[in-house]
Amino acid sequence: MTESGEAIKPMLTIRGICKSYATPVLDAIDLDLMPGEVLALMGANGAGKSTLSRIVAGLVASDQGTLTLGGQSYRPANKQQAEALGVQIVQQELTLLPTLTVAENLFLDRLPTRLGLVQFGPLRRMAAEALADVGLERIDPESPTSRLGVGEQQLVEIARSLSRPCRVLILDEPTAALTSPQVDRLFEHIGRLRSQGVAIVYVSHRLDEVRRIADRIGVLRDGRLVAVRPAAELDLTEAVRLMVGSNPSRDDLRHSRTPGEVVLNVRNLSRGDRVRDVSFEVRRGEVLGVSGLVGAGRTELLRAIFGADRAESGDVSVAGSPPRRFREPREAVRAGVGMVPEDRKTEGLLIPRSIRMNLTLGRLGPFKSALGLLSGRRERAEAVEIGRRVHLKCDSIEQSVEQLSGGNQQKVVIGRWLLHDPEVVLFDEPTRGIDVAAKFAVYRLIDDLAERGKGIVIVSSEVEELMLVCDRIAVISAGRLVETFRRGEWTHENLLAAAFRGYTNTTEEVGA
Numbered sequence: 001m002t003e004s005g006e007a008i009k010p011m012l013t014i015r016g017i018c019k020s021y022a023t024p025v026l027d028a029i030d031l032d033l034m035p036g037e038v039l040a041l042m043g044a045n046g047a048g049k050s051t052l053s054r055i056v057a058g059l060v061a062s063d064q065g066t067l068t069l070g071g072q073s074y075r076p077a078n079k080q081q082a083e084a085l086g087v088q089i090v091q092q093e094l095t096l097l098p099t100l101t102v103a104e105n106l107f108l109d110r111l112p113t114r115l116g117l118v119q120f121g122p123l124r125r126m127a128a129e130a131l132a133d134v135g136l137e138r139i140d141p142e143s144p145t146s147r148l149g150v151g152e153q154q155l156v157e158i159a160r161s162l163s164r165p166c167r168v169l170i171l172d173e174p175t176a177a178l179t180s181p182q183v184d185r186l187f188e189h190i191g192r193l194r195s196q197g198v199a200i201v202y203v204s205h206r207l208d209e210v211r212r213i214a215d216r217i218g219v220l221r222d223g224r225l226v227a228v229r230p231a232a233e234l235d236l237t238e239a240v241r242l243m244v245g246s247n248p249s250r251d252d253l254r255h256s257r258t259p260g261e262v263v264l265n266v267r268n269l270s271r272g273d274r275v276r277d278v279s280f281e282v283r284r285g286e287v288l289g290v291s292g293l294v295g296a297g298r299t300e301l302l303r304a305i306f307g308a309d310r311a312e313s314g315d316v317s318v319a320g321s322p323p324r325r326f327r328e329p330r331e332a333v334r335a336g337v338g339m340v341p342e343d344r345k346t347e348g349l350l351i352p353r354s355i356r357m358n359l360t361l362g363r364l365g366p367f368k369s370a371l372g373l374l375s376g377r378r379e380r381a382e383a384v385e386i387g388r389r390v391h392l393k394c395d396s397i398e399q400s401v402e403q404l405s406g407g408n409q410q411k412v413v414i415g416r417w418l419l420h421d422p423e424v425v426l427f428d429e430p431t432r433g434i435d436v437a438a439k440f441a442v443y444r445l446i447d448d449l450a451e452r453g454k455g456i457v458i459v460s461s462e463v464e465e466l467m468l469v470c471d472r473i474a475v476i477s478a479g480r481l482v483e484t485f486r487r488g489e490w491t492h493e494n495l496l497a498a499a500f501r502g503y504t505n506t507t508e509e510v511g512a
Contacts, residue, residue, distance in 0.1 A: 009071055011035045011199035012168050017055060017065035021403060022395045025051045027223045029065070033168065035197040038190065040210040040231065042203075043220035044243050044438065046393050046405045049203045050092065052220070053170045056201070057089035058082030070167060086167035090158050090174055092203075092406055094343070098146035103127035105145050106160050130163040131156070135185040138295075150342045150429075151178060151294035151461065162189055169193060172203040173406075176432045179293050179461060180496070187213050205434065207239050219243060259471070260284035263455035264337075264424045266305060267323065269314035274300040276479035277314070282424065282455040287446060289466035290459045292476035292499050298459040299342050301476060302426045305457075306339045307332045308347075319423045336423035340413050340430055342459075344406075348413040352402035355394055356383040358412050359419060386415040391441045407434040414445060424455040431465065443469050463495055478502030 012033040019026040026048045033039050041049045054060040056067065058076030067074040069085060076082035079089070096105045103123050104111070112122040127141035134155045145153065158174055175183045190200060190213060204210050210217055214231040219242040227242050264282040269275055274297040282288045292298050303309040305316055307326030315323035318335045326332040329339070341347040349358055360379050383397050390411040394404060401412055410430070417425055427446070431439045446469055450456050460466050466473050467490065474484045475498035483498045 013068035018063045033199045036194045038200045038214045040202045040214035040217045047220040048223045088161040088166040089170040090161045092173040103141035130159040134159045135182045168199045170201040257285045259286040265317040271304045271311045278481045284453040287456040287470045289470035289473040296476045297479040338417035338422035339426040342428040352400040356397045359383045390415040407438045427458040
């Protein structure tokens with residue numbers, strides 16, 4: 001009720017929204033979003049969360065149903081029309097233009113001009129303010145966007161939407177690549193927006209964050225809205241039950257393993273100021289986690305090992321092979337190294353090729369006859385088996401990978417390396433954008449690889465994830481490996497303290 005006694009009307013009303021592709025994606029969704037409310041949407045990958053968000057944001061048209069915005073009929077023809085009406089969205093997949101500067105990306109459609117010329121001084125000041133709101137004070141607004149890591153680019157995406165006046169703000173997995181301090185800053189800004197009456201849709205798999213920021217939680221399963229609960233009343237067990245119908249156990253995630261001989265030996269690897277004289281070893285059957293702040297050099301380290309970015313000094317040895325620096329990923333793959341990249345859409349998949357083709361990419365030799373002819377039957381059978389092992393949810397192995405949810409796309413990337421059977425697998429944010437149940441499936445896959453004697457290196461922004469699956473956690477700070485903790489030694493506090501070490505003093509510490 002308002003102070004005058006009038007009932008508060010919804011900012012957004014959703015009635016009977018349906019959407020189908022090859023199969024139904026949304027089935028008669030009814031939902032109200034109030035001014036100043038944060039409504040979280042949760043559900044397994046493919047449940048319909050992102051599709052519903054994209055319909056509201058004008059990116060996808062519904063097949064049936066109606067939308068009302070501020071009491072008026074609302075049916076945007078495109079994203080631009082939705083933005084003009086006050087509906088903004090930050091999507092899970094990046095949409096920034098890499099050739100433009102950060103400032104240009106932030107204000108591309110509203111550049112300050114005078115007599116038809118861009119005013120770069122005001123533009124820089126506007127960009128600096130927008131970046132500060134999401135904790136990116138260290139980012140130069142005039143830097144090319146292509147130089148930023150995925151986590152930093154995600155924050156720029158958020159800053160771009162938060163800098164616009166809006167009535168409805170949709171955030172689709174906004175914290176997937178953010179550190180804890182950056183999440184805190186984002187939530188502070190969300191708090192200011194809700195006090196201004198902005199209605200917020202918050203799509204996330206992270207229940208701890210959802211309960212902290214949301215007023216209500218809507219749970220989707222197989223395209224249906226199965227529950228809407230006050231956030232404080234929904235715990236993890238009940239959330240997972242509503243999402244998938246069962247509660248996965250953590251008891252079977254770790255096997256008792258005795259690491260074998262060294263399978264990956266990295267010595268004095270350096271590339272610019274992001275990878276600085278890094279040395280470590282990984283043994284067969286061991287899972288090494290790499291923790292640190294966004295921009296600390298975690299992704300850059302994996303890319304230097306894999307040859308995606310050429311290291312300037314140092315070397316890598318795989319399974320006792322002579323030390324070398326890989327000049328390109330092909331050399332690393334031949335040496336027995338696989339990598340699941342952070343940005344699956346641009347680096348991990350061929351869009352819009354089939355699931356089968358993406359799974360067997362670069363590994364067609366085993367499916368050829370003595371005459372060199374490809375056996376499509378054998379290739380398809382192997383692709384189907386890999387899809388089963390990673391619990392891939394799809395209509396057909398011939399389906400375009402573009403049609404899969406983000407989590408299922410990630411499973412395809414991981415599945416490809418199961419087929420290649422490398423000695424070492426590098427995982428960069430392996431569960432980014434994946435729901436709770438799918439995360440456990442990925443953890444089991446990682447554990448199975450380690451059980452088979454593979455060496456595993458995992459970069460993750462989720463400290464709890466590293467604590468759950470790793471035998472050791474190495475901390476990168478300002479490009480240097482500053483400390484390594486064994487299971488039983490680490491805590492949230494000492495991992496975070498190590499992560500800040502490179503930014504608070506000049507002591508050069510290298511651990512292995």
